Amino acid sequence: MDDNLHSPQRRLIELRMEHADLDSLIDQTSEERPADDLALRRLKKRRLVLRDQISRLEMRLEPPEPA
Secondary structure (H helix, E strand, O other): OOOHHOOHHHHHHHHHHHHHHHHHHHHHHHHOOOOOOHHHHHHHHHHHHHHHHHHHHHHHHOOOOOO
C-alpha cells in the first residue's frame, strides 16, 4: 500500500490537480484583483514549473517510441 502512495503515477495525478487548482486561482485573482500583478506573476511562474514537472514525469512514464 505504501508503494502506491509514492508511485510516479500518483505523483503525476497530484501535480495535475495542483496545476488545475492554480489555473482556477489565477482566473479568480485576475478577475477579483487585477492590480495584483506580483501575486499573479508568482502564480503563473509556479504553474509553469508544475507544467515542466508534469512533462518530465510523463516522459519518464511513457518514453517516446523510436522512429
